[in-house]
Amino acid sequence: MNGAGYHKDEKERKTQGGKSNSLFLRIIMSAIFLPCLFIIAWRGGIYYLILIDIIILVGLLEFYRMMEVKGLSPYKTIGIISGVALPWYIFFQQGIYVNFLLSIIFIGIMLMELARREKGLAVYHISVTVFGVLYVAWLGSHLVLLRELPLIKGMDYRYGYYFVIMTFALTWCYDTGAYTIGRLFGKHKLFPSISPGKTIEGALGGLVFSIAGILIVRYTLVTFLGIYEAIGLAFMASIIGQLGDLVESMLKRDVKIKDSSGAIPGHGGVLDRFDSLLFTAPMIYYFLKYFILE
Numbered sequence: 001m002n003g004a005g006y007h008k009d010e011k012e013r014k015t016q017g018g019k020s021n022s023l024f025l026r027i028i029m030s031a032i033f034l035p036c037l038f039i040i041a042w043r044g045g046i047y048y049l050i051l052i053d054i055i056i057l058v059g060l061l062e063f064y065r066m067m068e069v070k071g072l073s074p075y076k077t078i079g080i081i082s083g084v085a086l087p088w089y090i091f092f093q094q095g096i097y098v099n100f101l102l103s104i105i106f107i108g109i110m111l112m113e114l115a116r117r118e119k120g121l122a123v124y125h126i127s128v129t130v131f132g133v134l135y136v137a138w139l140g141s142h143l144v145l146l147r148e149l150p151l152i153k154g155m156d157y158r159y160g161y162y163f164v165i166m167t168f169a170l171t172w173c174y175d176t177g178a179y180t181i182g183r184l185f186g187k188h189k190l191f192p193s194i195s196p197g198k199t200i201e202g203a204l205g206g207l208v209f210s211i212a213g214i215l216i217v218r219y220t221l222v223t224f225l226g227i228y229e230a231i232g233l234a235f236m237a238s239i240i241g242q243l244g245d246l247v248e249s250m251l252k253r254d255v256k257i258k259d260s261s262g263a264i265p266g267h268g269g270v271l272d273r274f275d276s277l278l279f280t281a282p283m284i285y286y287f288l289k290y291f292i293l294e
Contacts, residue, residue, distance in 0.1 A: 029264060041164045044147050044157060048164075049091050052143050057084050058270040059136040062260040067128045070255050073121070074128040075112050082108070083137030087144050105133060135278065136271070142281040143167070149285065153293045162221040166214070167284050170237040171276045173213030174206035178242075181205025190242075195249040203242060210234040225292065233287060237280045244279030248272070 040051045060083045064076045082105040089101050109129050113122050146167060147160040182202025190198040214234040218225050225233075248271055252260065260269030 033264075037168075038165070041147065042161050044160060048147050049087060049144055052140065053084055053087050055270055055274060056087060056137050056140045058261075058263050059140065059274065060084075060132055062263070062269045062271050063132045063136050064128075066251060066255045066257065066260060067132070069257065072124055072128050074132060075109055075125065076129075078105075078109055078112055079129045079132050083133045086133070086137045087141045090141050091144055091148065102138070106130060139278040139282055140274070142285045143277070146281060146285050146288075149289060149293070152289070155293070159222075162217070163284070163288060166217045166222055167277065167281055169213045169217050170210050170234060170284070171241050171280045173209040174238050174241050175245075175276060176206075177209025178202040178206030181208075191246055194246050194253060198242075198245075203238070206242070207235065207238045210238045229292065233284065236283060236287070240283045241276035241280045244276040247279075248275035 037051070040047050057080065060080050064074045064079060067074050086098075086101065086105075090098055109126055113126050116122075116125070143164065146163045149155075149163060150157050150159045178198070179202065182197070182199045182205065185205075186199030186201045188200040189196060190200050190203055211231055211234045214230045214237075215227075218227070218230040222230075248260070252258070258268075260271035263269045264273055
């Protein structure tokens, strides 16, 4: 074997070994995280609120770090404090008057820019800070709203747990299906300019997995959900979740980084793991609140 061939084989072995180690690490982390998530979600209340708030906190840190890599200067302190406070306000107010808090946050950020000594790029500073709060904290807070939704609708509190399980199941079933089918059969690129690894075959596989997941949840937990409603929800969650994934990929590509952080070994950062959920959670919440439970 010549030297070039040897080095090529050695490189391939290292790549395969790295992928195997990464997959093993992902499985281990999932085996640890998922039971903790489901147990805390079952308890609900403050326990679940704190968990989601930690996820939002790390997500905000990742987002603002990405913006700094881009050369922008967000108001991290006020953005993080506002983002962390938002789920608590929503929890205790049951989502009522949340527009009041968002208005206060927005005005506060603009006043910070007004007091800034170094003038210039005001639009960028304000926009990036507000975008972080809305993208990570506001969208992420819908995971809290989903858990508390039964209290608004006069239902048994355990249904909030079922709604959370349904949201995670729909999102991660799609991710699993898209990844698996895409690797096995993917040929046609879905959005090559943003995420070259995603394929149309993978997206269709994710949809099939999502439908299977929602039907399992429908027959075991959320039995009042009609068959056609469940399938329609799977379709919408698949599309919205894929868009959430693409949005985060777009941000990372713009910043020129692979992962938002290394916060979750084997998975990348919080935004890498929850990018789809940031989009599917609001959609499922409003679908349930205004169309199913009305």
